[in-house]
Amino acid sequence: MRPLIPKVRSGSLIATLLRQRLPFIGILIICMLTLMAVIAPFISSHNPYSQDLYRVLEKPSQTHWLGTDNLGRDLLARVIYGSRISLYAGLVSMAISAVIGILVGLIAGYCGGAVDNILMRITDAFMCFPYFIFVLALAAAIGPGINNVIISLSLLGWTGFARIIRGQVLLVREMPYIEAARAIGMPEYKIMFRHILPNSLAPVIVAASIFIGRAILTESGTAFLGLGAEPPTASWGKELRAGFTHLERAPLFSVTPGFMITLAVMAFNFLGDGLRDALDPRLRRGNIACEEK
Amino acid sequence: MHKYIAKRLLYSLIILLLVILIVFIVVRLIPGDPIRATMQQNIDLTDQKIVEEVRSQYGLNKPIHIQFCDWLWDLLRGNWGRSLQTGDTVLSMFWQRFPITLELFAGATFWAWIIGFPLGVLSALKKNSFIDVSLTSIALIGVSIPSFWEGILFIYLFSVYFRILPPSGFSHFFEDPWLHFESLIMPTFVMGTHTASLLGRYVRSSLLEVLNQDYIRTAVAKGLPRRVVIQKHAGRPTMVPVATVISLSWGHFLAGAFLVEYIFAIPGLGRMGVEAIFARDFPVIQATLMMVAVNVLLVNLAVDIFYGFLDPRIRLY
Numbered sequence: 001m002r003p004l005i006p007k008v009r010s011g012s013l014i015a016t017l018l019r020q021r022l023p024f025i026g027i028l029i030i031c032m033l034t035l036m037a038v039i040a041p042f043i044s045s046h047n048p049y050s051q052d053l054y055r056v057l058e059k060p061s062q063t064h065w066l067g068t069d070n071l072g073r074d075l076l077a078r079v080i081y082g083s084r085i086s087l088y089a090g091l092v093s094m095a096i097s098a099v100i101g102i103l104v105g106l107i108a109g110y111c112g113g114a115v116d117n118i119l120m121r122i123t124d125a126f127m128c129f130p131y132f133i134f135v136l137a138l139a140a141a142i143g144p145g146i147n148n149v150i151i152s153l154s155l156l157g158w159t160g161f162a163r164i165i166r167g168q169v170l171l172v173r174e175m176p177y178i179e180a181a182r183a184i185g186m187p188e189y190k191i192m193f194r195h196i197l198p199n200s201l202a203p204v205i206v207a208a209s210i211f212i213g214r215a216i217l218t219e220s221g222t223a224f225l226g227l228g229a230e231p232p233t234a235s236w237g238k239e240l241r242a243g244f245t246h247l248e249r250a251p252l253f254s255v256t257p258g259f260m261i262t263l264a265v266m267a268f269n270f271l272g273d274g275l276r277d278a279l280d281p282r283l284r285r286g287n288i289a290c291e292e293k
Numbered sequence: 294m295h296k297y298i299a300k301r302l303l304y305s306l307i308i309l310l311l312v313i314l315i316v317f318i319v320v321r322l323i324p325g326d327p328i329r330a331t332m333q334q335n336i337d338l339t340d341q342k343i344v345e346e347v348r349s350q351y352g353l354n355k356p357i358h359i360q361f362c363d364w365l366w367d368l369l370r371g372n373w374g375r376s377l378q379t380g381d382t383v384l385s386m387f388w389q390r391f392p393i394t395l396e397l398f399a400g401a402t403f404w405a406w407i408i409g410f411p412l413g414v415l416s417a418l419k420k421n422s423f424i425d426v427s428l429t430s431i432a433l434i435g436v437s438i439p440s441f442w443e444g445i446l447f448i449y450l451f452s453v454y455f456r457i458l459p460p461s462g463f464s465h466f467f468e469d470p471w472l473h474f475e476s477l478i479m480p481t482f483v484m485g486t487h488t489a490s491l492l493g494r495y496v497r498s499s500l501l502e503v504l505n506q507d508y509i510r511t512a513v514a515k516g517l518p519r520r521v522v523i524q525k526h527a528g529r530p531t532m533v534p535v536a537t538v539i540s541l542s543w544g545h546f547l548a549g550a551f552l553v554e555y556i557f558a559i560p561g562l563g564r565m566g567v568e569a570i571f572a573r574d575f576p577v578i579q580a581t582l583m584m585v586a587v588n589v590l591l592v593n594l595a596v597d598i599f600y601g602f603l604d605p606r607i608r609l610y
Binding site for chain 1: 304307308311312314315319320322433434436437438439441442445446448449453544545547548551552555556566567570571573578581582585586587589590593
């Protein structure tokens with residue numbers, strides 16, 4: 001018998017998270033990255049788009065703290081602005097995936113029977129594709145641009161959410177209070193959205209956090225291979241790709257963007273881990289982000 | 294048990310059909326005419342007659358559902374089409390690159406095993422010590438680090454700075470065995486990092502769980518040496534999650550291979566996929582997507598059936 005599913009009360013949840021070490025670090029990094037993305041124009045002393053072809057691949061100096069990239073742009077400014085693309089891709093694709101996934105999972109779990117079977121086999125089929133390869137192929141098919149990457153991310157991302165929500169719904173559906181709601185003649189859609197959904201959300205929050213990390217990883221991977229955000233836009237993956245070709249002359253050019261990607265992914269993994277512990281102590285087992293790269 | 298296996302097989306077959314449909318749709322999403330996109334250098338595109346001829350050669354002028362049925366039939370017969378870039382059959386390209394990628398897989402599994410397993414055990418036995426905390430932190434970084442960045446760091450460290458390993462490229466075993474192994478060290482390590490970190494964490498948590506069981510306390514209480522308790526009594530149950538992580542990772546190594554083979558310039562399946570995607574070489578993209586999906590599907594099926602043997606309760610599900 002499964003213990004009661006804990007309610008998500010934001011006040012106590014955040015307090016629980018902040019008491020632990022790793023989730024605290026994760027939240028701290030996420031807040032800093034978000035702040036960096038929001039106030040990017042105020043903290044970077046250079047324009048990330050202004051090129052200076054006489055000063056390419058410079059070493060760190062007083063004017064350019066991290067040096068310049070292959071087109072003479074300030075690397076620090078590029079990295080700061082790059083956080084915008086990564087966070088944007090991560091958050092938006094998470095939101096879209098979560099909404100689709102929740103709907104599919106809710107319908108599958110609640111209706112059961114043939115509907116459940118069909119929806120879940122489709123989910124299984126999508127899950128056969130490794131994330132990165134599917135997004136790469138699809139982004140290549142529908143063309144470059146960050147929004148196309150987000151569409152590709154969401155087209156596969158919903159599957160995880162659907163599976164989780166379905167599992168939760170199957171558990172919650174059998175609870176006495178659902179029976180009670182049905183007995184007093186509550187309409188089905190109201191039962192679904194007002195009683196089943198809120199009580200199934202806890203694991204979705206965990207999955208969402210880890211999903212953002214994976215989405216950032218995948219986005220930067222596709223950008224690294226030359227797809228994703230269009231050229232003048234600063235993105236960590238794109239910087240890393242350019243840095244890779246100048247590895248011997250300017251190692252910092254590759255090190256910094258990669259470090260930022262790792263930092264962001266790690267922060268969301270920490271948060272996800274902490275959320276899992278805080279929301280469902282039963283699942284306290286050291287498995288984080290147990291999916292592919 | 295037979296019923297369980299039959300059910301799993303049937304599910305896998307249904308999923309396979311859906312996978313085929315998804316691949317077909319994704320590839321048809323390529324805007325414009327794939328022939329025009331890829332064959333600009335090879336044929337005279339101003340001559341409408343030649344373009345039509347090439348299109349009909351690839352079956353692109355038929356209605357979409359006929360194309361699907363044709364493709365499905367060809368797929369089943371093992372006729373996977375020809376690359377638009379080179380004109381080679383996709384099947385021969387596949388067999389040419391498959392051994393190389395398989396070697397990478399084996400190498401990655403090797404690293405994951407010899408790093409993840411002992412460190413996970415060490416972590417569990419020294420629970421909450423300094424060693425445990427540092428190993429856990431390293432594992433957390435290992436799960437989050439992008440493989441392409443790790444690869445670049447290694448290239449800089451070992452090939453540019455220390456100059457002890459070749460930065461990239463691949464030489465066949467029969468040409469230069471030593472260089473062959475040298476050139477595989479970094480790529481396989483990078484591919485194995487993620488699995489090693491996961492494995493370490495799984496081994497740690499499952500060993501800790503097992504060590505808390507009553508029968509372990511009994512074994513200790515009756516005076517068995519610590520070594521025997523850990524190896525004989527705690528070891529076996531710990532292997533289940535280990536086997537799962539290792540086998541499931543095989544489903545996902547291929548995604549790692551895409552980036553790793555690209556960075557280290559290894560002519561394997563991953564690089565074939567990346568190049569096909571860049572060139573919009575749709576027969577090869579189709580084959581690559583099918584290949585990765587079937588790979589995952591087979592691994593999942595194997596794990597399911599393996600679990601069915603291991604744990605009778607699962608068969609009911």
